[in-house]
Amino acid sequence: MTLKLGVLGIDHGHIFGMLTNMLAEGCSCETWWTDGPAVTEAKFRETFPTLTRVADARAVIEDPTIQMVLISAVPEDRAALAIAAMEAGKDVMVDKPGCTTLDQLAAIREVQAPPAGSGA
Secondary structure, three states, X not given: OOOEEEEEEEOOOHHHHHHHHHHHOOOEEXXXXXXXXXXXXXXXXXXXXXXXXXXXXXXXXXXXOOOEEEEEOOHHHHHHHHHHHHHOOOEEEEOOOOOOOHHHHHHHHHHHOOOOOOOO
């Protein structure tokens, strides 16, 4: 079974290596979203011409066929996008830094922690 990816944010050049390497490992990707214009957008569209830009991040987050989300949004938005994706049951790969505040770090830890009493 092929791991299907979605992309949230293309605001940093690391998204090229993240996505290229995951595709080289046999993953697939059809959709991406970014908030507003990104300086990397022209190159991203040229590099990945078969991917479709969606108008809302929720289209990626709520797509039940997407199993993993790659995030390279502006740094202050990465934690919230990662949390939303994890809450939707997705695995997440986030460009560094994954968060920019201690509150964001605490929220990430909370969402990824095993449920109490799960034995994990």
